[in-house]
Amino acid sequence: MDSRKNTEMEILRAAKKIFIQHGYAGARMQAIADEAKINKAMLHYYYRSKDALFEKIMDGAVDLMSKQLLNALSGDASVMEKVEKMVSNYTDTIIKNPYIPIFILNEIARNQMNFQNKLQQKLEQNNVFQNFLLQVLEEQQKGILRPISVPHFMITIMSLIVFPHIAKPVFLKIFEMTDTAYMHMMEERKQLVMDFLGKSLVL
Amino acid sequence: MDSRKNTEMEILRAAKKIFIQHGYAGARMQAIADEAKINKAMLHYYYRSKDALFEKIMDGAVDLMSKQLLNALSGDASVMEKVEKMVSNYTDTIIKNPYIPIFILNEIARNQMNFQNKLQQKLEQNNVFQNFLLQVLEEQQKGILRPISVPHFMITIMSLIVFPHIAKPVFLKIFEMTDTAYMHMMEERKQLVMDFLGKSLVL
DNA sequence: CAAAAGTTTAACCACCTGGTCAAAATAGTT
DNA sequence: AACTATTTTGACCAGGTGGTTAAACTTTTG
Numbered sequence: 292m293d294s295r296k297n298t299e300m301e302i303l304r305a306a307k308k309i310f311i312q313h314g315y316a317g318a319r320m321q322a323i324a325d326e327a328k329i330n331k332a333m334l335h336y337y338y339r340s341k342d343a344l345f346e347k348i349m350d351g352a353v354d355l356m357s358k359q360l361l362n363a364l365s366g367d368a369s370v371m372e373k374v375e376k377m378v379s380n381y382t383d384t385i386i387k388n389p390y391i392p393i394f395i396l397n398e399i400a401r402n403q404m405n406f407q408n409k410l411q412q413k414l415e416q417n418n419v420f421q422n423f424l425l426q427v428l429e430e431q432q433k434g435i436l437r438p439i440s441v442p443h444f445m446i447t448i449m450s451l452i453v454f455p456h457i458a459k460p461v462f463l464k465i466f467e468m469t470d471t472a473y474m475h476m477m478e479e480r481k482q483l484v485m486d487f488l489g490k491s492l493v494l
Numbered sequence: 495m496d497s498r499k500n501t502e503m504e505i506l507r508a509a510k511k512i513f514i515q516h517g518y519a520g521a522r523m524q525a526i527a528d529e530a531k532i533n534k535a536m537l538h539y540y541y542r543s544k545d546a547l548f549e550k551i552m553d554g555a556v557d558l559m560s561k562q563l564l565n566a567l568s569g570d571a572s573v574m575e576k577v578e579k580m581v582s583n584y585t586d587t588i589i590k591n592p593y594i595p596i597f598i599l600n601e602i603a604r605n606q607m608n609f610q611n612k613l614q615q616k617l618e619q620n621n622v623f624q625n626f627l628l629q630v631l632e633e634q635q636k637g638i639l640r641p642i643s644v645p646h647f648m649i650t651i652m653s654l655i656v657f658p659h660i661a662k663p664v665f666l667k668i669f670e671m672t673d674t675a676y677m678h679m680m681e682e683r684k685q686l687v688m689d690f691l692g693k694s695l696v697l
Numbered sequence: 698c699a700a701a702a703g704t705t706t707a708a709c710c711a712c713c714t715g716g717t718c719a720a721a722a723t724a725g726t727t
Numbered sequence: 728a729a730c731t732a733t734t735t736t737g738a739c740c741a742g743g744t745g746g747t748t749a750a751a752c753t754t755t756t757g
Contacts, residue, residue: 294754295704314603316520320745330706335746337704393603399663400517400596407667414668442669442679443686450657455649457660460602464610465617466645476645483646491690497724498734523715533736538716540734 299337301327306344311390314397315345349398350409352391357413359384364423370430371485371493373423374448378484381452386477392457437494444492451484502540504530509547514593517600518548552601553612555594560616562587567626573633574688574696576626577651581687584655589680595660640697647695654687 305327309318320341324331338344363377385391398406414420427444430436436444455462455477463473508530512521523544527534541547566580588594601609617623630647633639642650658665658680666676 298704311603314517314519314600316517317604319743321743331745332707332747333705339746341745395664396599396660397517397603399661400514400600401520403663407663410664411667439686440679442665442671443683445668446658446661446665446683447654447686447690449661450653451650453661454653454657457599458602458649458652458656460606460610461598461613462645462649464614465623465648468645476643480646480649483642483650487650487690487694490694501734522713524713534715535717535737536735542716544715 298329298333302329302334302337302344303348307348307390310345310348311393315341315401318345349394349406352388352394353406353409353413355384355388356381356391356395357410361414361417361419365419370423370427370436371489373426374488374492375485377448378452378488379481382477382481385453385456386474389456392453396457434494436492439492447491448488451480451487455480501532501536505532505537505540505547506551510551510593513548513551514596518544518604552597552609555591555597556609556612556616558587558591559584559594559598560613564617564620564622568622573626573630573639574692576629577691577695578688580651581655581691582684585680585684588656588659589677592659595656599660637697639695642695650695651691654683654690658683 302323306318306323309323309326313319313322318341320334321331323344324334334341334344338347359380360377363380364373366373368376395406424441424445427436427441431438439447459473462468463470468476505526509521509526512526512529515521516525521544523537524534526547527537537544537547541550562583563580566583567576569576571579598609627644627648630639630644634641662676665671666673671679
């Protein structure tokens with residue numbers, strides 16, 4: 292029983308690694324099996340198909356990211372306090388799980404409808420996200436936040452959080468940085484992004 | 495002679511479409527041939543291999559983007575004037591060529607070293623980019639710009655420009671927008687981003 | 698301990714893939 | 728019109744791919 296769990300987890304770890312490197316279409320079941328040090332037929336025994344395996348990992352990513360989002364945005368804090376929590380949570384989560392942005396973007400390209408449905412589903416499980424959007428509007432009406440359309444508001448925040456991770460190899464090269472220095476900069480960025488947003492979004 | 499050019503271009507158009515939809519590994523030469531309404535062997539006659547075809551398109555993307563960048567950043571204008579030009583140029587270019595961010599990100603995942611080398615090569619063809627980075631430092635020392643590290647400075651700007659295009663399907667769903675409305679918002683964003691950057695980066 | 702249940706294996710499969718190649722077709726030149 | 732050059736075609740290829748299957752092996756159960 293314990294051994295089964297270990298085998299399942301090992302397959303997931305290996306699959307995640309290979310899918311990250313090669314994308315869904317480029318990932319080979321044999322390569323995943325090799326990485327997990329198992330026989331390829333076992334992939335099908337445990338996860339039935341390549342697609343099922345990928346979906347499992349994808350579900351994990353969407354789950355984790357939406358949880359972080361909803362966790363940050365729920366409760367009675369002010370909008371900017373929630374945004375700060377969101378910046379911090381997302382940055383930490385991505386640093387610990389660097390595969391996630393890449394996965395999500397590949398999935399967007401590969402199977403847009405599927406991803407959209409997954410995401411929508413997660414956001415609709417409760418009213419947290421909708422309430423947050425309404426709260427943004429409310430604080431704009433109260434003169435706390437600048438009257439920027441809500442999509443612009445959210446897109447700006449997400450841009451600043453996520454893109455630096457996605458484009459990491461580009462920036463590593465352009466600025467001739469080490470991986471360590473870049474990750475250090477991502478930590479700094481938590482504060483920097485809040486500073487930026489404070490100046491840009493708050494009246 | 496004219497006919498040869500047309501066939502080449504038609505193959506490129508078709509290949510771009512299929513590579514966008516499916517990525518490098520998922521794209522099928524037969525599908526490209528079908529899209530171009532030609533015999534599959536012709537792909538090899540004109541472009542020799544799948545890889546060569548992909549590289550051709552990739553080179554075009556890197557070329558176009560680096561040209562836009564260098565064009566915006568060259569000359570005697572102030573940093574923020576150059577940034578404004580960059581925001582505008584990049585936004586227009588991506589709107590006209592929406593495949594580019596997706597391509598570049600796929601290439602980063604697929605073949606990071608190759609991409610980095612291509613980019614480095616383009617940026618090193620002249621001193622424009624380096625001069626711009628020095629100019630940022632200079633204006634910071636003069637008290638015109640806030641003293642933010644140059645990588646943070648550039649990452650912030652690129653994040654605001656590029657990410658909204660990459661994550662378009664996500665935002666389309668979250669905010670239940672039409673494609674047209676989103677593209678309209680991207681136009682608005684030129685001015686909005688400059689507004690944000692003005693508030694945050696300028697003293 | 699034997700039987701049942703669960704896991705792993707290696708061989709196999711139909712189909713797909715990027716690419717090859719010689720012949721046919723078309724275009725260009727004299 | 729004949730010849731040459733270029734383009735297009737369709738058949739073919741070796742190797743790869745995700746998946747299947749029955750047998751062997753291991754673990755669990757009573």
